[in-house]
Amino acid sequence: MFSNKLKTDIQNELQTMREGGLFKVEKVVEGHPGTEIIVDGKKLINLCANNYLGTSQQKGVLKAAQKALKEYSLGLNSVRFIAGTTDLHKKLETAISKFFQTEDTILYTSCFDANTGLFEVLLTEGDAIFSDELNHASIIDGVRLCKAERFRFHHNNLEELEKQLIAAKGARRRLVVTDGVFSMDGEIAKLDELKALCDKHDAIFVVDDSHGSGVLGKTGRGSIEEKGVLGKVDILTSTFGKALGGAGGGFTTGKKEIIDLLRQRSRTYLFSNSLMPAIAGAALYVIEHFEQEFIPLKERLTDNTRYFRTKLEKLGYTLGGGSHPITPLMIFDEVKTMALADALLEEGIYTRGFAYPVVPKGKGRIRIQISAAHTKEQLDTATTALERAGKKLNII
Ligand SMILES: *Cc1c(COP(=O)(O)O)cnc(C)c1O
Numbered sequence: 001m002f003s004n005k006l007k008t009d010i011q012n013e014l015q016t017m018r019e020g021g022l023f024k025v026e027k028v029v030e031g032h033p034g035t036e037i038i039v040d041g042k043k044l045i046n047l048c049a050n051n052y053l054g055t056s057q058q059k060g061v062l063k064a065a066q067k068a069l070k071e072y073s074l075g076l077n078s079v080r081f082i083a084g085t086t087d088l089h090k091k092l093e094t095a096i097s098k099f100f101q102t103e104d105t106i107l108y109t110s111c112f113d114a115n116t117g118l119f120e121v122l123l124t125e126g127d128a129i130f131s132d133e134l135n136h137a138s139i140i141d142g143v144r145l146c147k148a149e150r151f152r153f154h155h156n157n158l159e160e161l162e163k164q165l166i167a168a169k170g171a172r173r174r175l176v177v178t179d180g181v182f183s184m185d186g187e188i189a190k191l192d193e194l195k196a197l198c199d200k201h202d203a204i205f206v207v208d209d210s211h212g213s214g215v216l217g218k219t220g221r222g223s224i225e226e227k228g229v230l231g232k233v234d235i236l237t238s239t240f241g242k243a244l245g246g247a248g249g250g251f252t253t254g255k256k257e258i259i260d261l262l263r264q265r266s267r268t269y270l271f272s273n274s275l276m277p278a279i280a281g282a283a284l285y286v287i288e289h290f291e292q293e294f295i296p297l298k299e300r301l302t303d304n305t306r307y308f309r310t311k312l313e314k315l316g317y318t319l320g321g322g323s324h325p326i327t328p329l330m331i332f333d334e335v336k337t338m339a340l341a342d343a344l345l346e347e348g349i350y351t352r353g354f355a356y357p358v359v360p361k362g363k364g365r366i367r368i369q370i371s372a373a374h375t376k377e378q379l380d381t382a383t384t385a386l387e388r389a390g391k392k393l394n395i396i
Pocket residue numbers: 109110111112113136138179183208209210211238239240241248249250
C-alpha cells in the first residue's frame with residue numbers, strides 16, 4: 001500500500017537530493033535539428049550529445065531508416081527467436097562481424113542490455129570477473145547479476161589487476177572487462193596492455209566500446225583499433241546510440257561459440273523484443289557506407305576536436321581527456337561547475353555540469369562533446385561564450 005508514511009519517506013529522500021544539489025532536472029527539448037537544440041523556446045548550440053558523426057541527421061541514414069520502417073513496419077511484436085528475426089537483422093549482424101573482424105554478432109535493443117545479458121551466461125560460481133572501477137553502470141549491473149567472484153580494480157591499475165588474476169588462479173574461468181573509452185574523462189583504456197595480461201593469465205577479454213566505435217582508430221573501428229587490438233578481443237559490446245546511429249540499439253560481437261551460447265541463454269535477448277527495424281536499417285547503412293561517407297566525417301570530427309581544444313586551452317581552461325571528442329572542462333569546484341553551466345545557457349550554449357556522485361568529489365566538470373556536424377562558426381560562438389562566462393565567474 002502506498003501509505004502516507006511511504007509517501008513522506010520518498011518526499012524526504014527527494015528533498016535531500018535537491019538540497020545536496022544532486023537532483024537532476026530534465027530539460028525538455030522541443031526540436032532537434034542537429035547541433036542546435038531548442039529548449040524553453042530558445043535555440044542553443046548543443047555541446048553535450050553523443051552525436052559524434054552527426055549520423056542522426058544524416059540524409060542517407062534517415063532514408064535507410066524510413067525504408068526499413070516501410071518494409072518491416074514499426075516492429076515485429078516479438079522476441080528474436082519466436083517471430084522477430086528478419087533478413088535485415090541477419091544482414092546487420094553479418095555486417096558488424098565483418099566491420100570489427102569478428103566471427104559472429106548478436107543484436108540487443110541497447111548496449112545496456114548487451115552488457116547485462118552477457119556475464120551470467122559465461123560465468124558462474126567458481127569463476128572470477130575483473131572490472132575497472134570506472135566501468136559503465138551497465139557493466140556494473142551485468143557483473144552483479146553473475147555468480148562469479150568479483151574483483152574490482154582501481155582505475156587503470158594493471159599491477160593490481162595482475163595480483164587479482166594470480167589470486168584467482170584456481171577459478172574455472174577468468175574474465176576481464178573494461179570500457180574502451182571512459183566517458184567522464186574521454187580517456188582511452190590501456191587495451192594493448194590489458195590484452196597482454198589476459199593472454200598471460202588465460203582470461204577472457206571483454207571491451208565495451210560504446211564511445212569509441214565509429215570515432216577512434218584510422219578506419220573507425222574504435223579504441224580497439226587505436227590500441228592495436230582490433231580482431232584480438234574475445235568479446236566486444238557497443239551501441240548504435242552514439243556514432244553508429246543515434247537512436248538506440250546495441251550488440252555483442254566476438255567468437256562464434258560465445259555468440260551461439262548468448263542466443264540460447266542471454267536473458268535480455270531471449271525475453272525482450274527484437275531491435276526496431278528502422279534502427280537496424282539505419283545502423284546497417286552506417287556500417288556499409290562507413291568507408292565512403294563516414295571516414296570523412298570522422299576526420300572532420302578529429303579536426304573540430306583539435307580546433308576547439310586549442311581555443312579552450314588558450315582561454316586558460318584546464319582540460320581532461322586527449323584525442324577523443326569528449327572534452328572535460330575541469331572546474332573542480334561543484335558550485336562553480338553548476339554556475340558555469342547556467343551562465344553558458346544564458347549565452348545560448350547547452351552543456352551540463354557533472355558533480356558528485358557522477359564524478360568524484362572535487363572533480364566537478366562540464367563535459368563537452370564535439371561533433372563532426374559542428375561548424376567552425378558554432379565552435380567560435382561557443383568559445384566566445386565560454387570566455388565571457390568563465391571570466392564572469394573567475395574561473396579563467
Ligand atoms: C552509452 C553507453 C552504454 C549504453 O548504451 P545504450 O545503447 O544507450 O544502452 C553502455 N556502455 C557504455 C560504455 C556507454 O558509454
